[in-house]
Structures are given as C-alpha cells and as structure tokens.
C-alpha cells in the first residue's frame with residue numbers, strides 16, 4: 011500500500027483509493043454525490059498539469075487542479 | 088377523475104428531458120422555479136381516468152442543499168409532497184444513480200425507478216435483473232428507452248400504482264449502529280413537536296441534522312424542541328457522521344450491484360480511447376480549434392442558399408406591398424418599417440439554426456464537455472471556469488441564448504461575469520455591418536478585417552472578465568467539476584429538439600422586440616408628416632443632429648449617430664437604417680457606392696464604426712435577457728454603460744491610429 015498523496019499528483023493510468031477529502035462541507039457532500047468519497051476507487055484517465063479526468067465506477071469527471079489537490083489518495087498496491 | 092402529481096428526478100444527463108418530452112409531448116409549460124433561474128417544466132397527461140401532472144425537477148447528483156438545483160428538487164419533494172417520484176436512472180451508471188435513490192427514498196415519498204438507457208446498457212453486454220433490483224430496494228423498476236419511447240406505458244402504470252398504494256414501508260438505508268442510535272434518539276425528541284412531525288419525515292430530518300445540514304438546522308431552530316436537539320448534537324462530530332452515512336450508502340449499493348448486474352465483457356472503452364486523443368495535451372487544442380473553424384465554415388456554407396431564398400422572398404413581398412397598398416404612408420409602414428425591420432433579422436434565421444444544430448450535435452455527442460475541460464486552463468487564466476466558454480461559443484450565434492446558457496455555471500460571480508462579457512462576443516447580427524463596411528472600404532482585405540474584429544471582441548471579453556474579477560466581482564473562480572458523459576451518437580430527434588427550442592427563442596425576439604423597434608424607427612423617420620422618409624428634417628434627423636457632437640470625435644456624422652441609435656434595437660438594424668438614411672435601400676452595392684461617395688466617410692472612420700458596433704451597448708433583446716438572468720436592472724444598466732464607454736474609447740483609439748496603417752484618412 012503506497013503513501014497518501016493528492017490526486018492531482020497522479021499520472022495518467024494510475025489507479026488509487028480515496029483516503030480523505032479535505033474540502034469544505036458543501037464540496038465534500040457534492041463530491042460524495044458523484045461517488046468521490048473515501049474508499050472509492052478512482053482511475054486517472056488523463057492528467058494535464060493538475061487538471062484531471064478521473065473515472066469512478068462507470069462515471070468520468072473532469073476536475074480542476076484546485077479540487078484534485080484536496081482529494082487525498084492511496085495508490086493501489 | 089383523480090389527479091396525480093408525478094415528479095421526475097434524476098442525475099443530469101440520464102435522459103430525463105427526453106423521457107419528459109416523450110411522456111408529455113407538446114403539452115408542456117416552461118417557466119422558472121420561484122426565486123431562482125432554474126427552469127421549471129410541467130406537463131399534463133390523461134391516462135385511464137387519471138389526470139397526471141408531470142413535474143420535471145432539476146437534474147442533481149444528490150439532495151444535499153449545496154446548489155440551487157438541489158435545493159429546488161429537495162424542497163419540491165419535501166414541501167409539495169408529490170404523489171410519486173419517478174427517478175430516471177442511467178442503466179449504464181447504476182452505482183452513482185442509486186446514491187440519489189437512497190436519498191430520495193429517505194424523504195419518505197413513493198419512488199419508481201425508470202431504468203433508462205436500457206438499450207445502451209444491453210448493447211454494452213450488461214444485463215440487469217430488474218425484478219431482483221426492485222425486490223432489494225423495495226422500489227418498482229421499469230425498463231425504459233427514452234429515445235424510442237419504450238416503456239412509457241409501464242412507467243405510468245407503475246407510477247399510478249405506487250401513488251395509490253397507501254402507506255409505504257420505509258425502504259431506507261440502515262446506517263452504522265451508533266448512527267442509527269443517534270437517529271432514534273433525535274426522532275424521539277423531534278416527535279414532541281407535532282408541527283415538525285407533520286411537515287417532515289423525521290428520520291430524514293434527523294439524518295440531515297446529524298450531517299450538520301444548514302438547511303435542516305434552520306428548520307428546527309424555531310421549534311420548542313430545539314434546545315434538546317442541540318444538546319444531542321453537541322455530542323457528535325457532524326463531519327464524521329456525514330462521512331459514515333455516505334460510506335454506508337455506497338456500501339449498500341455495492342452489496343446490491345453484484346446481485347442484479349451481470350457486467351458484459353469490458354473491452355477497451357471507446358470513450359476512453361477517444362478521450363485520450365481529444366484531451367491530449369498537445370492535440371487537444373488544435374482539434375478543438377479545427378472543430379470550431381469547421382462549425383463556422385459549415386454554418387455559413389450550408390445557410391447561404393436558405394439566406395438567399397429568404398432575401399428573395401422578402402424582396403418579392405416588399406414589391407408586392409409597394410404595388411398593392413393604397414395610401415403611400417401605409418405602404419411605407421409595412422414595406423420599410425415592418426418588412427424591412429423584421430426581415431433584417433429573419434435573414435439570419437438559417438445561420439442561427441444551423442449553428443445551433445451543430446452545437447447541439449457536439450453537445451449531445453459529449454464533445455462539448457471535453458472542450459470545456461480543454462478550455463479550463465485557458466479560462467482559468469481569465470478567472471472563469473472552463474464551462475464559461477460554452478455561453479461564449481453560443482454568443483457567436485446570438486448573445487441571448489449565450490447568456491441563458493450561463494445558467495449551468497455554479498458560482499454566482501462566475502455566472503455574472505460570464506453574462507456581462509457575453510455581449511462582446513460578436514454575434515451574427517453584427518456580421519452584416521462588418522460585411523458592408525469592410526467590403527466597401529477594404530476590398531480584398533475585408534476578410535482579415537472581419538477576422539480581426541472577432542478577435543477584438545474576444546479580447547474585450549477576456550480583458551473585461553479580468554477587470555471585473557479584480558474590481559467589482561472579486562474572488563477565485565469556483566472549482567471545476569464536470570461530468571464527462573460517454574460519447575453517444577445523438578439521435579436526429581434530440582439534436583433537432585434542442586436546436587428548435589433555441590432557434591424559436593431567436594425568432595420570437597425578431598417577432599416582438601425588433602418589430603416594436605422597427606415601428607418606432609419608422610415613426611421617427613417619417614414624422615413630422617410630409618418630410619422625406621429619413622431625411623435630415625425628420626425626427627430621426629433631429630435626434631441625429633442632437634447626438635452628433637457626442638460621436639463627432641470618432642468621426643461619425645448625424646446619419647451614423649441615428650443608425651447607431653437604432654442599432655440599440657438590434658445591431659443589424661444599423662445596416663437598414665443607413666440604407667434608409669442614404670436613400671439607397673438595403674441593396675449592398677448601392678449602399679457601398681453611396682458610402683464611397685460620401686466625403687465624410689474614410690476607411691479609418693469605417694473601421695472605427697465597426698469597432699463601435701462590435702462593442703457598444705447590447706441590443707434590446709440582450710439587455711432584456713441580462714435583466715432576466717441577473718434578476719436586476721442594475722446589471723443590465725451596467726452592461727449598457729460599460730459597453731458604451733468601452734466602445735467609444737476603442738473606436739476613438741482605432742480611428743486615430745488606423746490612418747497611419749492604412750495610408751491616410
């Protein structure tokens with residue numbers, strides 16, 4: 011099990027598990043509605059200097075660097 | 088006949104609109120939810136003795152109170168108590184969709200699931216056991232395919248049945264033991280307040296209180312049980328409860344999914360492969376630019392014959408009117424005023440429709456969402472989220488739908504800035520002005536001049552956005568999260584429907600505001616009685632002379648002042664007014680010749696004029712839209728004033744420096 015780091019730092023193609031979402035309440039609830047909450051498995055599909063497209067389950071989202079920095083993940087072993 | 092109210096809920100992009108349209112056909116009413124600029128659509132159906140009213144709730148991912156959409160959807164279900172909520176679920180994305188289901192079920196209303204996009208799921212080799220899903224959730228599940236209208240009857244039957252089955256057993260997620268214990272104690276306390284107990288499902292209220300939901304806290308603040316609620320809540324950490332509850336919801340879903348879904352062989356995902364190319368760091372932007380260039384090329388190429396057809400039709404109509412209507416003034420009113428004024432807008436209808444058609448197509452395929460991602464970094468530099476480029480793009484067609492498209496932007500300030508800079512995006516109504524003047528004065532270089540004007544418009548929008556961001560609307564642009572829907576081949580029906588609804592908006596504008604403007608213009612140009620139409624002696628002439636000193640520094644005379652004044656109505660009217668004032672009609676060639684013969688008009692003045700037309704005050708319809716979308720005259724007024732000042736300054740500068748580039752005034 012890898013160390014915890016912000017989602018924004020992952021390279022394209024990496025899979026990881028969300029460890030924590032360090033954002034305000036509103037943003038946290040909103041992310042939970044999208045399936046981006048602790049223990050969710052995400053896959054970085056495309057990374058461009060911090061902006062990402064990640065897939066969670068069957069959904070795909072574009073996230074700006076600001077948010078991707080607040081989502082902490084553990085890289086999959 | 089009994090009345091049943093059915094609320095349609097669901098995530099964005101699950102086919103809710105398609106289903107709503109299929110259910111209600113043309114019997115819809117579109118309005119706004121009170122107090123917010125969120126569209127409210129309702130429709131009626133009569134079915135086997137039931138008058139069914141269908142209410143389309145905004146598409147949301149969850150029912151917390153974090154955005155206007157969510158509050159609208161949640162409050163409707165809570166306060167208005169629909170007889171049944173139909174949740175439209177995207178069968179290809181069960182996990183996330185069911186999260187919303189758990190929240191709706193908690194509200195204590197009967198729920199029916201419309202398992203939509205069933206065709207897409209099946210095509211992907213994914214089989215869903217609906218009976219099992221229904222049994223596990225204790226919610227009826229009906230298979231639907233919105234685009235083909237499949238399953239509508241079953242869906243309505245299920246909805247009616249649910250609405251009429253009296254009490255419902257709870258089918259909510261069971262949380263962790265300690266959370267459940269807290270919920271039970273809270274419910275025990277809340278029950279003492281009969282008022283609350285009557286209005287809200289207490290389990291739901293207790294769960295929201297545990298999460299520290301502001302909206303829910305406000306609901307109990309006035310209650311006599313409030314102190315005891317506070318005492319209970321002080322013992323827990325709301326953030327921890329919230330995380331535990333979200334976690335548990337997904338656990339429940341994760342337990343359900345494998346029992347109901349046999350996933351197909353998951354080959355290399357096509358969407359993913361396409362994404363890898365179109366969002367590539369290096370290829371992304373060139374592909375985007377190429378597509379946009381193609382869009383505009385196609386818009387003008389395909390529309391050209393239709394435009395010619397409409398022009399010919401209008402010309403015949405004018406001729407017929409001139410020949411057959413008795414009193415000369417009436418013939419002039421109908422011919423010059425109505426046909427001339429409204430006609431000048433109607434000739435753009437083909438352009439607008441085709442632009443909208445292509446944009447709807449790109450939107451429905453899912454590409455526009457990718458474009459927003461590509462543009463995000465660029466837009467971020469301006470201080471706006473990536474989504475803000477879509478209103479700008481539409482603005483090239485017409486600013487009115489462009490400004491309306493800003494609704495999808497979440498941050499209030501981001502939305503305001505996006506709205507305020509939209510008028511600088513050169514809409515197609517300004518093009519005839521450029522074509523006329525650039526054609527007359529710049530000959531072979533006309534294309535370059537027009538292109539530069541578009542660039543100037545974009546630069547003005549960007550500069551103004553930065554300026555507003557640093558002055559009147561400070562703050563960070565709100566963080567960008569956007570779903571990337573899977574690529575779909577849009578059906579002709581959906582794209583046409585989108586196009587139609589946007590296009591009709593434009594035509595309606597031509598029919599109302601511009602007609603009124605054209606009539607005022609005609610009166611001003613014709614009165615006092617007996618003067619030559621549009622001459623210096625008419626009211627219009629007098630107004631022009633009055634305004635002349637204001638625009639004289641820019642090199643404009645009274646005729647241009649009048650034309651600009653009428654350009655308030657709609658910018659393309661500038662061409663028509665000049666046609667009238669120069670007595671040349673709207674025939675391009677005659678008017679160009681008249682311009683060249685006018686010693687007061689130089690190439691530099693023409694350039695300054697085009698810059699002025701590009702930037703000054705948005706047209707009436709746009710002003711009205713800004714007023715409607717921002718909810719205040721203040722912003723509409725600001726937009727008018729800011730545009731005027733900017734246009735005046737830039738036209739002055741351009742008029743002064745242009746001669747040194749284009750060789751003398």
Ligand SMILES: Nc1nc2c(ncn2[C@@H]2O[C@H](COP(=O)(O)OP(=O)(O)O)[C@@H](O)[C@H]2O)c(=O)[nH]1
Nearest residue numbers: 100101102103104105204207232233234451581
């Ligand atoms: N394959 C398939 N596509 C659908 C179905 N229903 C809707 N769509 C498509 O999904 C897209 C989004 O639909 P729309 O009704 O705009 O979704 P909304 O955002 O939930 O209102 C459109 O391109 C529709 O053509 C369906 O049952 N099957």
